Amino acid sequence: MATAARILSAIILALVLIFLIMPIAIVIPISFSPSTIFSFPPTGFSLRWYENIRNADGILRALWLSTQIAGLSTAISLLLGTLCAIAIVRGFIPGGRLVATFMTSPLMIPGLVLGIAMLQAAREIGLRDGYAALLLAHVVVTMPFIMRTVLASLALFDFAMVDAARMLGCSYPAALWRVLVPNILPGFVSGALFAFIVSFDNYPVSIFLVDVRTKTLPIQLLNQLEMSPDPTLAAVATIMVVLTILALLVCDRLVGLKRMAAV
Amino acid sequence: MTSVARPAPASGRPPAYLQVAQLTKRFGSATVLHDLNLTVEKGEFVSLLGPSGCGKTTLLRLIAGLMRPETGRIVIADRELTRVPAHKRQVGVVFQNYALFPHLTVAENVAFGLTNQRRSRDEIKRRVGEALQLVRMAPFADRSVSALSGGQQQRIAVARAIVVEPAILLLDEPFSALDRKLRETMQIELRHILRDLGITSIFVTHDQDEALVMSDRIAVMNEGQIEHLGTPADIYTSPKSLFVLEFVGLSTRLGGTVVSSHGGEVEVETAFGRMRAPAQFRPGSPVVVAVRPEAISIGESEGDGRNVVRARLTDVVYLGAKTQLHLRGERSGDLIQAEIARLPPGGLPSGSELALTWRVEDTMVFPAPASAAS
Amino acid sequence: MSGVLSGAPAARPARSRLRFEGDMRGLMALPALLFMGIVFALPLGLLLAKSVQGADGLTLNGYARVLGDAYYRGVIWDSLTLAFRVTLISLLVGYPAAYALARTGGVMQVLLFSLVFLPLTVSIIVKTFGLTIMFRREGILNWLLINTGLTDGPIRFVFTEMSLVIGMVNVFLPFMILPLYSVIRMLDGRYLDAAATLGAGPFTTFRRVVLPLTMPGIVAGSSIVFAISVAAYVTPGLLIGERYMTMSMVMAKAFLNFRDYQLGSAMACVMLVIALSIVFASSFLTRSLEQRGGR
Numbered sequence: 001m002a003t004a005a006r007i008l009s010a011i012i013l014a015l016v017l018i019f020l021i022m023p024i025a026i027v028i029p030i031s032f033s034p035s036t037i038f039s040f041p042p043t044g045f046s047l048r049w050y051e052n053i054r055n056a057d058g059i060l061r062a063l064w065l066s067t068q069i070a071g072l073s074t075a076i077s078l079l080l081g082t083l084c085a086i087a088i089v090r091g092f093i094p095g096g097r098l099v100a101t102f103m104t105s106p107l108m109i110p111g112l113v114l115g116i117a118m119l120q121a122a123r124e125i126g127l128r129d130g131y132a133a134l135l136l137a138h139v140v141v142t143m144p145f146i147m148r149t150v151l152a153s154l155a156l157f158d159f160a161m162v163d164a165a166r167m168l169g170c171s172y173p174a175a176l177w178r179v180l181v182p183n184i185l186p187g188f189v190s191g192a193l194f195a196f197i198v199s200f201d202n203y204p205v206s207i208f209l210v211d212v213r214t215k216t217l218p219i220q221l222l223n224q225l226e227m228s229p230d231p232t233l234a235a236v237a238t239i240m241v242v243l244t245i246l247a248l249l250v251c252d253r254l255v256g257l258k259r260m261a262a263v
Numbered sequence: 264m265t266s267v268a269r270p271a272p273a274s275g276r277p278p279a280y281l282q283v284a285q286l287t288k289r290f291g292s293a294t295v296l297h298d299l300n301l302t303v304e305k306g307e308f309v310s311l312l313g314p315s316g317c318g319k320t321t322l323l324r325l326i327a328g329l330m331r332p333e334t335g336r337i338v339i340a341d342r343e344l345t346r347v348p349a350h351k352r353q354v355g356v357v358f359q360n361y362a363l364f365p366h367l368t369v370a371e372n373v374a375f376g377l378t379n380q381r382r383s384r385d386e387i388k389r390r391v392g393e394a395l396q397l398v399r400m401a402p403f404a405d406r407s408v409s410a411l412s413g414g415q416q417q418r419i420a421v422a423r424a425i426v427v428e429p430a431i432l433l434l435d436e437p438f439s440a441l442d443r444k445l446r447e448t449m450q451i452e453l454r455h456i457l458r459d460l461g462i463t464s465i466f467v468t469h470d471q472d473e474a475l476v477m478s479d480r481i482a483v484m485n486e487g488q489i490e491h492l493g494t495p496a497d498i499y500t501s502p503k504s505l506f507v508l509e510f511v512g513l514s515t516r517l518g519g520t521v522v523s524s525h526g527g528e529v530e531v532e533t534a535f536g537r538m539r540a541p542a543q544f545r546p547g548s549p550v551v552v553a554v555r556p557e558a559i560s561i562g563e564s565e566g567d568g569r570n571v572v573r574a575r576l577t578d579v580v581y582l583g584a585k586t587q588l589h590l591r592g593e594r595s596g597d598l599i600q601a602e603i604a605r606l607p608p609g610g611l612p613s614g615s616e617l618a619l620t621w622r623v624e625d626t627m628v629f630p631a632p633a634s635a636a637s
Numbered sequence: 638m639s640g641v642l643s644g645a646p647a648a649r650p651a652r653s654r655l656r657f658e659g660d661m662r663g664l665m666a667l668p669a670l671l672f673m674g675i676v677f678a679l680p681l682g683l684l685l686a687k688s689v690q691g692a693d694g695l696t697l698n699g700y701a702r703v704l705g706d707a708y709y710r711g712v713i714w715d716s717l718t719l720a721f722r723v724t725l726i727s728l729l730v731g732y733p734a735a736y737a738l739a740r741t742g743g744v745m746q747v748l749l750f751s752l753v754f755l756p757l758t759v760s761i762i763v764k765t766f767g768l769t770i771m772f773r774r775e776g777i778l779n780w781l782l783i784n785t786g787l788t789d790g791p792i793r794f795v796f797t798e799m800s801l802v803i804g805m806v807n808v809f810l811p812f813m814i815l816p817l818y819s820v821i822r823m824l825d826g827r828y829l830d831a832a833a834t835l836g837a838g839p840f841t842t843f844r845r846v847v848l849p850l851t852m853p854g855i856v857a858g859s860s861i862v863f864a865i866s867v868a869a870y871v872t873p874g875l876l877i878g879e880r881y882m883t884m885s886m887v888m889a890k891a892f893l894n895f896r897d898y899q900l901g902s903a904m905a906c907v908m909l910v911i912a913l914s915i916v917f918a919s920s921f922l923t924r925s926l927e928q929r930g931g932r
Contacts, residue, residue, distance in 0.1 A: 005839060006740070009733035016734040016810065017752045023767030023807060024759050026777060030770060037775070084669035092663040099666065106677055108916045110868030112885050113684070113905045114677075116892055120687055120902070121680035140677045143669075160362035163329050166349040167356045168427065169379030172662070175350075182366040194758075201760045203871045204885075208892060218871075221762045225769075225875065234770075237763040244758050248751075 031234035049235040062220035070199035073138035081146035089154040104144040111204030119208040130214035142195035153187025280305035286335030297487040310474035313484035355429030361420035363408040370404040376427035394426040434466045505629040513602040534597045535572040540626035549631035556602035558625035572619045688902035699903030716883040720866035727813040735817035801877045813858040820854030860919035
């Protein structure tokens with residue numbers, strides 16, 4: 001019976017993996033299909049939907065906006081989060097555990113609730129600039145991911161190295177830059193990549209903060225999906241999947257996927 | 264503060280190279296260093312010896328500038344450093360786990376301080392080469408530091424600290440990560456290097472043997488204060504307090520009460536009879552009488568000028584360099600442990616009656632600790 | 638006390654080193670704390686305040702409308718049961734899958750692990766888009782079902798509750814598998830051997846040994862999947878839309894379409910309470926499991 005259970009669980013694993021990959025894999029053949037409907041199996045081969053992306057002005061603009069917001073919010077989180085994490089780990093501030101919980105707590109709040117709260121706050125203080133509101137909100141969204149990985153990396157970092165650098169003539173900030181940063185770079189990379197993906201993919205917070213001129217990619221894609229679904233979306237999706245896999249491969253080289261996935 | 268007391272130089276002599284005066288450091292409500300004073304001469308090797316929590320590492324970090332004291336001053340080579348940040352102090356530190364930079368090679372580690380001083384490329388190359396030569400690590404220049412053994416890492420840490428020619432070198436338990444045999448070799452080697460370079464060094468350790476081997480002088484620290492600062496021989500033969508006696512070397516100790524005092528000599532009543540010792544105490548004072556193991560003789564004729572303990576031997580514990588005797592007092596039945604340097608020829612059968620004797624001049628007396636007074 | 642002291646060096650109790658060094662470097666935490674205080678904590682406080690703010694003074698009107706109205710109570714109930722179904726199916730499917738994943742070794746494990754991990758990093762819009770394509774009348778699911786002879790004609794998936802549940806399980810399953818995988822991997826094979834030598838059959842071993850030891854993973858995985866399912870918006874929105882109203886949908890419509898901020902805020906606060914209850918319940922459960930396990 002033990003063997004039967006083992007075989008059964010292996011079969012379930014195989015089915016689960018197929019099930020998980022299927023919706024991602026399916027967009028690839030669709031994107032190369034010449035017809036406008038998403039039929040399976042596809043008939044023929046065409047790159048027309050990829051050419052179509054260039055004409056899809058909305059998508060390109062949204063792509064550029066999302067890249068900016070994700071990049072900037074990740075960078076800000078990285079800077080603020082790392083400084084805060086150092087203060088927590090080194091005991092420069094009292095109540096370090098509580099502060100760490102606070103900094104990672106946006107993870108526990110449903111995205112829509114966060115979005116609504118920020119929408120109301122933005123209205124209350126008269127913040128009308130959609131770009132600024134999005135950026136601020138995305139820093140909150142990315143902060144927990146940065147905090148988690150940086151805190152974990154710092155726990156393994158020997159801070160005597162910072163003292164050593166100071167004794168060799170580096171000021172405290174210079175010591176952090178020259179010794180701490182290069183040594184926890186893998187943590188930065190995996191935290192930043194995760195934060196970037198989370199921001200890039202965020203829908204429920206962004207939906208309340210976008211306006212007609214500033215739409216992030218997920219919002220634009222969903223709009224398009226509801227308005228006029230055609231395989232152009234599949235082409236965009238295929239490109240996103242390929243880019244994601246490339247980013248993961250780079251990250252795997254640098255830190256290893258398992259460390260990244262440590263939930 | 265209205266008046267900062269200067270570390271007063273002894274009249275006629277130039278001020279000491281390192282002067283630590285009235286240093287106090289607190290963590291929250293706990294006072295870790297209390298009004299501490301220390302002077303070190305140029306080229307000296309001074310050990311800070313004490314149990315963990317005595318404040319020795321804190322003192323080291325204060326001298327390094329990695330912490331700020333509440334009060335007091337630190338002066339090195341006539342340079343007031345109390346308010347100078349760590350990176351401008353020109354103090355070298357060898358850390359407990361060496362704190363080498365794993366993202367840099369051996370040579371880059373050693374060059375780190377020189378690049379911060381913006382030295383020319385040629386000068387850096389030359390001085391790094393010399394430093395590596397000095398610690399006999401020249402062939403490893405381009406290796407990664409994580410590929411080195413513990414002893415090799417320590418050499419690199421030393422090279423990295425001394426290549427910048429620091430005003431003073433601080434060593435924070437640098438041998439604790441090494442195994443015993445390697446530790447002994449490294450102690451002697453490091454001592455030679457530092458003496459040849461004439462670097463003033465302060466060395467933190469909890470290991471008395473290490474301190475005795477390496478130091479010109481030892482500062483025995485306890486509860487945030489220096490209890491005794493002196494040469495190794497001085498510390499061993501005439502410890503200034505019971506704590507120093509207990510912490511450095513072995514001893515046999517008997518609690519008692521002073522019964523008389525005259526002519527610089529006291530008589531103390533103990534559970535093993537009356538003991539005499541060169542000291543001054545008021546009669547009635549609770550004291551501890553102590554003697555170092557090598558002063559004790561077994562079964563020798565008692566006589567004037569010797570103290571005697573008569574007891575039955577219950578156990579002999581051979582400890583290599585020393586032998587521990589477990590004895591039971593004949594009169595009182597009290598237990599005592601005595602440490603002696605060597606057994607008499609023929610050994611000692613368990614149960615035999617012994618007379619341990621030592622010269623009155625070798626007898627030390629300390630005030631009894633408040634909690635253990637008899 | 639005999640007045641005789643021992644010969645060994647006196648051991649003094651080590652003074653505990655205080656972690657709080659408290660100098661200017663504490664200011665390093667300030668920018669992040671200020672930022673999160675103003676941009677994160679303050680808006681949430683404002684949300685709570687708004688939910689009880691009426692035209693004149695405090696009111697529980699919004700909550701009365703959400704909790705007093707049978708329709709909205711139904712929406713809350715539907716959201717919870719949906720999340721429960723998704724969580725249960727994810728657990729039942731995810732447990733054996735995680736078990737098999739943890740028991741494979743070497744390169745194979747890395748490869749399979751990546752396949753579980755990859756969907757987590759792919760945009761949820763892409764995945765949901767893929768799901769809608771799969772569920773189409775002429776999509777791959779029907780093509781498979783017909784070609785394997787399981788059905789004669791195409792089955793209607795689009796906009797059904799079945800497709801909603803399947804789709805959500807698809808999107809959230811990795812969040813179940815990963816924590817399960819990490820506890821199962823830690824399982825010491827010797828426990829199982831010990832149980833076997835004590836005469837326990839495979840089923841008893843599972844129930845008495847494996848299940849209790851992997852309980853922390855079950856709690857963690859289930860609470861994550863439940864929390865994100867109950868708050869899910871994109872996937873239900875695309876797969877079924879307003880045919881199955883959830884709390885998220887009500888909130889979004891209240892803010893984006895009806896501009897009924899009182900209702901939206903009150904619903905948001907209800908969801909916040911649900912989400913935080915899950916967090917606290919799971920950490921409480923985890924802690925009591927740890928205490929019982931003595932770990």
